[in-house]
Amino acid sequence: MTHQTHATTIASDGFELHPEDVAAIRHELAHFEQPEAASIEALKIVQRRHGWVPDDAIPAIARVLGLGPAAIEGVATFYSLIFRQPVGRHVILVCDSSSCFLTGYDDLQKALSKQLGIGFGQTTGDGRFTLLPVCCLGACDGGPAMMIDSDTYGPVMPEDVAGLLEDYS
Amino acid sequence: MTGRNHRPVYYSRILQSANERRAETHPLTWRLNDDGSLVGLQDYLAKEGYRAVKTVLNEWSGQDVIAAMKEANVGGRGGAGFSAGLKWSLTLQGGDMPRGYLVCNADEMEPGTFKDRLLMEQQPHLLIEGMILAAYANNSKFGYIFLRGEYVESARVLDQALRQAREAGWLGDNIAGSGFDFDMVVHTGAGRYICGEETALINSLEGKRANPRAKPPFPGQSGAWGKPTVVNNVETLCNTPAILLYGSDWYQQLSGDRTDDGGSKLYGASGLVNRPGLWELPMGTTGEEILELAGGIRNNRTLKAWLPGGASTGFLLPQHLTIPLDFKNPGSEGSRLGTGLLTVVTEDQSMVSLMRNLEQFFARESCGWCTPCRDGLPWTVKLLQAIENGEGEEGDIEMLEKLAADCGPSLTFCAHAPGAAMPLETALRHFRAEFEQGISRPRGVAHADPIPVGSV
Numbered sequence: 001m002t003h004q005t006h007a008t009t010i011a012s013d014g015f016e017l018h019p020e021d022v023a024a025i026r027h028e029l030a031h032f033e034q035p036e037a038a039s040i041e042a043l044k045i046v047q048r049r050h051g052w053v054p055d056d057a058i059p060a061i062a063r064v065l066g067l068g069p070a071a072i073e074g075v076a077t078f079y080s081l082i083f084r085q086p087v088g089r090h091v092i093l094v095c096d097s098s099s100c101f102l103t104g105y106d107d108l109q110k111a112l113s114k115q116l117g118i119g120f121g122q123t124t125g126d127g128r129f130t131l132l133p134v135c136c137l138g139a140c141d142g143g144p145a146m147m148i149d150s151d152t153y154g155p156v157m158p159e160d161v162a163g164l165l166e167d168y169s
Numbered sequence: 170m171t172g173r174n175h176r177p178v179y180y181s182r183i184l185q186s187a188n189e190r191r192a193e194t195h196p197l198t199w200r201l202n203d204d205g206s207l208v209g210l211q212d213y214l215a216k217e218g219y220r221a222v223k224t225v226l227n228e229w230s231g232q233d234v235i236a237a238m239k240e241a242n243v244g245g246r247g248g249a250g251f252s253a254g255l256k257w258s259l260t261l262q263g264g265d266m267p268r269g270y271l272v273c274n275a276d277e278m279e280p281g282t283f284k285d286r287l288l289m290e291q292q293p294h295l296l297i298e299g300m301i302l303a304a305y306a307n308n309s310k311f312g313y314i315f316l317r318g319e320y321v322e323s324a325r326v327l328d329q330a331l332r333q334a335r336e337a338g339w340l341g342d343n344i345a346g347s348g349f350d351f352d353m354v355v356h357t358g359a360g361r362y363i364c365g366e367e368t369a370l371i372n373s374l375e376g377k378r379a380n381p382r383a384k385p386p387f388p389g390q391s392g393a394w395g396k397p398t399v400v401n402n403v404e405t406l407c408n409t410p411a412i413l414l415y416g417s418d419w420y421q422q423l424s425g426d427r428t429d430d431g432g433s434k435l436y437g438a439s440g441l442v443n444r445p446g447l448w449e450l451p452m453g454t455t456g457e458e459i460l461e462l463a464g465g466i467r468n469n470r471t472l473k474a475w476l477p478g479g480a481s482t483g484f485l486l487p488q489h490l491t492i493p494l495d496f497k498n499p500g501s502e503g504s505r506l507g508t509g510l511l512t513v514v515t516e517d518q519s520m521v522s523l524m525r526n527l528e529q530f531f532a533r534e535s536c537g538w539c540t541p542c543r544d545g546l547p548w549t550v551k552l553l554q555a556i557e558n559g560e561g562e563e564g565d566i567e568m569l570e571k572l573a574a575d576c577g578p579s580l581t582f583c584a585h586a587p588g589a590a591m592p593l594e595t596a597l598r599h600f601r602a603e604f605e606q607g608i609s610r611p612r613g614v615a616h617a618d619p620i621p622v623g624s625v
């Protein structure tokens with residue numbers, strides 16, 4: 001496989017991939033036999049910079065990988081951690097699987113909703129938090145468990161919620 | 170403990186202390202530190218680390234490794250129990266077969282399962298060593314650790330460990346002077362439970378939607394990019410170094426005469442137990458022994474039912490606590506070992522609510538390929554919700570039984586649907602009266618025992 005290594009800006013209908021992101025996506029290509037395999041990582045690279053993956057980013061990514069936009073779109077809509085709508089500055093993932101369900105998920109989810117004034121799938125008015133459910137976080141011995149950005153917490157009691165959120169501005 | 174400034178940061182814990190864990194009896198965990206801190210490269214090397222790689226790559230053939238794994242009869246620890254040695258013998262390496270891929274399944278998303286995280290976050294080099302040995306046996310040219318996206322700490326620790334291993338010559342060209350080349354990377358996923366199914370995982374790795382693939386061809390014959398591909402669970406791969414160093418007889422006797430399956434196993438417990446967590450125990454340990462280690466049920470509640478190894482295993486009753494938890498015995502009660510981490514249900518928790526929660530998970534995570542799974546599972550959720558609200562109708566239980574039967578083994582493309590059927594079938598069988606209570610009763614008084622709120 002040969003790939004261009006110099007950083008270039010790839011524009012698409014008003015959306016510009018950051019040159020660093022273009023370089024990062026090209027770097028990913030080296031790990032795989034086919035460019036398609038880098039598509040999920042490419043979406044994650046774009047998401048890391050923008051918080052989510054806007055529609056216009058899809059053709060831009062497709063161009064870097066030398067693929068059709070439909071392939072990227074198909075992948076982007078399948079995976080739950082690729083956000084296709086704007087999210088808040090911090091994403092809260094609350095485990096709604098069995099062990100957490102049995103150890104207090106319901107109270108935790110209610111406390112979060114009350115504190116933030118939003119339900120699942122929503123973002124606070126100040127753009128600070130988005131609240132989402134997630135499958136078992138592999139922290140069942142610490143249920144009920146949740147993540148804020150890349151930090152995992154558990155067991156989280158309703159009275160812990162306010163203090164925890166304070167750390168994320 | 171709780172209060173404004175209490176930050177309940179989660180980290181993985183093994184609940185046996187270091188002096189209980191020994192090299193001869195606890196091959197997976199004897200190196201772990203009591204405080205949960207990382208076993209780095211220097212610690213790992215000081216504790217026999219990479220000795221198996223050095224010996225085996227220089228003195229054994231790949232076939233010798235496969236023979237040893239077959240003889241040890243290591244059942245896959247990802248939930249299905251397929252013999253790792255047998256899987257490795259199917260890659261048909263040699264001849265004009267191209268060198269293929271080794272994939273570590275680190276997707277760990279089965280509800281109730283939290284074992285692979287411990288091995289990756291605290292002892293990454295054991296997994297790396299196991300993967301080098303598996304790659305050697307299968308003549309794999311490159312490896313991927315397919316890690317779920319939420320395991321941010323695992324990714325950080327593994328990336329660092331891979332860099333160190335590469336610098337120290339354990340990865341790359343001519344590993345340990347043996348002439349064998351192999352390298353690998355961490356590949357992080359982007360959500361969806363179905364990515365853990367091994368053929369869906371391969372599709373995901375290739376950058377496609379994670380729909381399972383038809384078998385045959387098996388991945389060992391034609392997997393990632395059409396090359397021979399071996400997919401094994403984290404814990405399975407972590408067993409390899411000790412087996413090759415100490416032999417299959419040693420491995421077999423780790424489980425004594427409890428079971429025909431050899432080795433040790435990471436067992437665990439979650440739910441309302443006093444000490445939820447993980448233990449490395451002989452294969453064939455019983456639920457009773459595990460519950461005792463977990464300090465019994467919290468707040469003087471009593472045990473009603475338990476899942477032996479994740480959401481896709483069947484419910485067992487208190488009377489089944491004496492069954493050896495191996496690859497065979499739970500089958501006689503319509504269940505299976507699964508991942509070996511117990512989920513405990515107490516007498517005051519509603520089986521109807523729990524079943525609704527489980528089927529919501531399976532319905533949401535269906536990849537949508539087969540009808541009984543795509544359409545049947547949302548229907549079970551609807552029926553269970555109605556029963557939970559006391560609005561069930563005559564015939565609903567029979568319909569649930571039928572929907573479960575339609576999702577039975579070999580009726581769908583992959584094992585996701587059978588996984589959804591097993592807890593449902595066993596719950597209906599053991600707790601039928603609880604489901605009946607939710608039929609044609611006034612809303613709100615249907616089930617006497619909802620999941621307790623605010624009392625855990």
Ligand SMILES: Cc1cc2nc3c(=O)[nH]c(=O)nc-3n(C[C@H](O)[C@H](O)[C@H](O)COP(=O)(O)O)c2cc1C
Nearest residue numbers: 245246247274276277278365366367401402405584
């Ligand atoms: C829906 C579904 C999800 C699965 N998820 C995982 C998983 O997260 N981790 C895993 O190791 N195996 C998982 N498996 C099992 C894999 O398909 C496969 O059997 C396993 O990776 C083989 O490794 P082993 O033989 O070492 O256990 C899953 C299976 C199904 C049907």
Ligand code: SF4
Nearest residue numbers: 536538539542583585
């Ligand atoms: S059983 Fe379910 S998850 Fe598996 S292939 Fe069919 S629809 Fe997809």
Ligand code: FES
Nearest residue numbers: 095100137139140
């Ligand atoms: S069920 Fe919530 S972390 Fe596993």
